[in-house]
Amino acid sequence: MKKSNKDKETMAVEKPSTTLGLDIGDRFSHYCVLNSEGEVMEEGRIRTEEKALRRQFEGEERMRIAMECGTHSPWISRLLEKFGHEVIVANARKIRAITSSESKNDRNDAERLARFAHWDPRLLSPLHHRSVERQQDLTLIYARATLVRARTMIINSARGLVKSAGGRLPNCSSQAFEKQVKPSLPAAMAELVGPMLEQVTALNLQIARMDQQIEGLGKRFSEIRTLRTAPGIGPLVAATYVLTLDQSHAIAHSRQAGAFLGLRPRQSQSGDRDPQCRITKTGNTYLRCLLVQSAHYVLGRFGPDSALRRWGLKLAASGGQRGKKRAIVAVARKLAVILHRMWRSGESFQAFPTAPNHSRMSTGS
Numbered sequence: 547m548k549k550s551n552k553d554k555e556t557m558a559v560e561k562p563s564t565t566l567g568l569d570i571g572d573r574f575s576h577y578c579v580l581n582s583e584g585e586v587m588e589e590g591r592i593r594t595e596e597k598a599l600r601r602q603f604e605g606e607e608r609m610r611i612a613m614e615c616g617t618h619s620p621w622i623s624r625l626l627e628k629f630g631h632e633v634i635v636a637n638a639r640k641i642r643a644i645t646s647s648e649s650k651n652d653r654n655d656a657e658r659l660a661r662f663a664h665w666d667p668r669l670l671s672p673l674h675h676r677s678v679e680r681q682q683d684l685t686l687i688y689a690r691a692t693l694v695r696a697r698t699m700i701i702n703s704a705r706g707l708v709k710s711a712g713g714r715l716p717n718c719s720s721q722a723f724e725k726q727v728k729p730s731l732p733a734a735m736a737e738l739v740g741p742m743l744e745q746v747t748a749l750n751l752q753i754a755r756m757d758q759q760i761e762g763l764g765k766r767f768s769e770i771r772t773l774r775t776a777p778g779i780g781p782l783v784a785a786t787y788v789l790t791l792d793q794s795h796a797i798a799h800s801r802q803a804g805a806f807l808g809l810r811p812r813q814s815q816s817g818d819r820d821p822q823c824r825i826t827k828t829g830n831t832y833l834r835c836l837l838v839q840s841a842h843y844v845l846g847r848f849g850p851d852s853a854l855r856r857w858g859l860k861l862a863a864s865g866g867q868r869g870k871k872r873a874i875v876a877v878a879r880k881l882a883v884i885l886h887r888m889w890r891s892g893e894s895f896q897a898f899p900t901a902p903n904h905s906r907m908s909t910g911s
Contacts, residue, residue, distance in 0.1 A: 562632070564609035567660030569652045570594060570618050576652040578660045579609075589653065594618055596625060604629050612663035612670060614638045614655075620675045634663050636670035639828055676792040683763060684789040687782070690756040691832060697749040704742045708735055721750055760785050768892075769794075773885050775894040777850050778840030787885055790833045800886040804879035807834050825875060834878070841877035852897035854880060 564587075565580045571594055579588040592598045603611075603626055611626055612634045613619055623633045636659065638645055644658050662669045676684070697720055704727070705715050711732055718726035724743040731739055763785045764770045773784040791797065797806050804810050807830060812823035827834070843849055845858045854877065862873035888895060 561664060562610040564607065565660050565664040566609055566611045567656040567658065567663065568611055568613040568622075569656040569659065570613055570616055570622060571652060572618075576656040578653070578656040580660045580664050584661065584664050586657065589656070591652075594622075596621075599625060600629075603631065606631075608632065610634065610663055610667075612636060612659040612667070614641070614644070614659070615673050615675075620681060623675055624678070634667050634670055635673045635675060636662070637673050640671035641669075674792075674796075676789070680789055680792060683785070686756060686759055687786050687789065688832070690753060690760070690782075693749050693753050693756070697746055697753070700742050700746055700749075704739050704746075707739055708732065711735055720746070723747075723750075757782075763789075769889050772888055772892060772894060776881065776884060776888065777852060777854070777895070777897075778843035778881070779885065783836045783840055784885075786833050786836055788889070790830050791886075794886065794889045797886060800883050800890065803882040803886040807837065807882050809834060809837070809875060809879040809882060837878040837881050838874060840881055841874045844877055844881070845873060850897065853899075854884070854897075 561582055561584075563582045567578045567580075569576045573594055574591045575594045576591045577589070578586060581587050592602050599622065606629070608630050610632045613622065614636050615638055619635050623635050626633050636644075641662070644650070644655055647654065647658070659670070675681070701720060701723055708715050708731065711734065713730070713732045713735065715727045716730055724747045728740075728743060761781045764774065764781060767785070767788055769788050770781070770784045773779055773787060774781065779787075797803050805826070808826045808828040810826055812826050841858070844852075844855050845862065849855050857880075858873050858877040861876055862870045865872060884895070
């Protein structure tokens with residue numbers, strides 16, 4: 547006999563015999579243990595290291611453990627699940643009762659996590675961490691982003707230093723920076739700025755090696771190859787999209803992809819008042835920036851003709867300078883939706899689809 551929705555909800559909030567809230571710190575983590583009646587049984591703190599966690603939780607009776615997502619939550623959650631415990635990783639952005647509390651401290655945070663998990667885990671908006679392998683692939687992408695930021699900072703600093711001495715370095719790509727700039731360096735600045743040029747060259751080599759590794763991810767993930775058929779979506783954007791979402795079912799409906807990545811305007815409606823707000827900027831910041839860059843390409847002079855491009859250009863033309871900025875964000879939001887639909891269906895991007903059910907894939911409407 548199938549269970550009704552009411553029965554499923556009852557099972558979802560079934561009270562465990564023991565619930566533990568774990569507020570993870572960089573060196574020490576505080577915990578609070580509740581019994582089946584929701585009463586505090588034990589409180590304390592342990593070191594945030596595998597040896598201490600193993601001594602505290604390995605071999606213990608199965609319990610429900612709640613923690614906030616953060617730097618240490620991926621490896622700690624995997625470790626505790628290995629010990630046989632039920633682990634709930636709370637979305638820190640969704641639990642303002644904890645993150646914005648007027649009496650926020652580690653002890654209180656641990657107790658609140660335990661109480662939310664005891665009464666209804668859904669209040670914590672649980673997250674699921676990706677596998678170790680996928681986390682390593684995503685780390686490669688973030689490491690590359692760090693090197694790119696470092697390269698940009700060095701280039702800008704070099705230009706500023708030379709400009710302050712009355713000189714000016716020629717415009718050129720990052721890859722050709724040392725070769726193009728070195729002959730233009732003033733003699734008085736060559737000894738000081740020269741090492742910076744060498745660092746840029748070294749970073750270029752490291753970034754190029756990482757680009758090859760990211761390109762290779764397409765051989766392991768077929769969905770990356772599918773997403774790359776969309777305009778403005780290269781190996782970096784496609785890989786970041788797939789590895790950040792981890793699974794296509796991480797979003798229930800494709801239309802929610804834009805909101806999931808913080809590209810939906812905030813809502814602040816009250817009575818007859820319904821102001822136009824900026825986007826929420828929740829979700830993954832790096833992926834959102836990449837999608838905005840892709841939207842710039844789609845609407846730029848080198849963007850290939852498509853229904854999406856025409857829609858974006860029409861939107862940009864309707865609102866002046868402010869309209870252009872809104873169009874960029876709108877196209878980025880629709881790209882997020884389109885990529886998710888392509889991922890689920892396995893179909894390549896179609897610039898001008900003819901079938902009605904495919905028309906939405908090109909515009910995300």
